[in-house]
Amino acid sequence: MCSITKENVFDAISTVIDPEVGFNLVEMGLIYDAIVDEKCNVHVIMTLSTQGCPLHQMITTWVKEAVERIEDIGEIEVEVVWEPAWNISMADDNVKQTLGAM
């Protein structure tokens, strides 16, 4: 039985910061889900704020590296999806407030 939870994975990913906006990916609402199976393999489902993001591959690598730092973690798969498309309503209130979207 795996003791790693979805929250553990989100906490690990929250160390990854978008250098353009200065917020971490979790508070931006870019991480849609993290599925952990009984062998501690993790499937992260995420999106990006724009489809033309030149940091696309780098950000997914950072997510993978952040999750890898969790003790006893198994295989990690990071999937980028475009549906549903990201919008500001998915971000935390502090992000909206700082960006002036509230």
Next chain:
Amino acid sequence: MKAISSDFAPPLKLISPFFSAGVVFYLLSMVALLFFEPTFIYQQMDVAGWIHLFMLGFVMMIIFGAMAQLVPVVLEAGHAVVDVYYVIFPLLLTGASLMVIGFWVVPQILPYGGLLVLVAMIIFATENIATLKKTTISTLTIKTVAWSNGYLLLGILTGFAIALGFSGQLNINISLMLKAHVYAVIGGYVVLTIIGLSLILIPMFSLAHGFKEDAIQKAFKLVVTGVAIVFIGAIFSQEWLMYVGYAINTIGVLFYIWQIYIIAKLTVRKELDVWAKSMIFAFGTFIFAIILGIIYLLSAKESILHASVWFLLLGFISSMITGHLYKIVPFLVWFERFAPLVGKEKVPMLHEMYSKEGASMMFNFTVAGVVLGGFGLLFESDILFKAGASFLLTGAIFLFIGMRKMLAYGK
């Protein structure tokens, strides 16, 4: 899932010379403005020299550097032969310099400068077309890259014909060829490129989402058609046809501005950084330039045309470029020097890589310079024009210092 290839980014050492040289040419253009009077005709050799210093040295140089980085992002495919940019840079640098010297001092060297620029642009356009063939997607931005490169080739061919005409080696109607050349380069290449890249960059930096692209699709079709009609009208000396083209183009750019308004309404990021302020100023001056252009067509008063072109070049095009430099250059430097350190040590945010005060000074002096200089041209006031040129030069010095600091950050 739509795959995005973003590991095709060319190295900073390939792109940074374009940006460094472009900013130096911008600075030189502003120095040169101090020696001009607000009354002139476009056929003057010194005016043609300034236009080429600004358009080739600054605008084209920066666009070429930016395209080296952005084409793979837009096309989601790697460059066909990215190393050609190492050849394009010295050719464009030398060609543009020779052309300016040719216009100002030694007309005999104009064809040689023109030839170097021609070769640089043929290599650039050919490489872009070869890269276009690698992509499997079809977006509006990709269509603009394809069409703008076609117009670039037409523009440079007509320009080279003019250079041969000036030096007496080709017997052509220089005045008509000049109109075809200007329209192909500015309308066909620069404006189409800006339209295409705006659709990627402006929503990306402003975090705007969920907008329809109907208006910009119409803008693209109208501008492509309008430029073709003006070009054909100029080549075949059919002035009525050129007016039809002007009208179609005007409607096209109005659709483009409408699209930007739609995107601006959905902007999530309300912070007015130097990029956001530059965009507001760029589109404000663009609208003003269009209004002046329409008044000129009705009044035929030359000073109104001069002011319209001024606001288009130094207001719209210049601000679009300088505003984006404060986004693109920190990103390129960060990508090269700090991206590998993420997760290992603290890395800077992009906005920390330039002085906000310096950027504000650049923007404020530039705005004052564009407005004063533009009204100097409109009212044919030497003192207003010179004041504008002085402010622009001060803004250019701040841009030059800012660029040097950004490129040196973390070295």
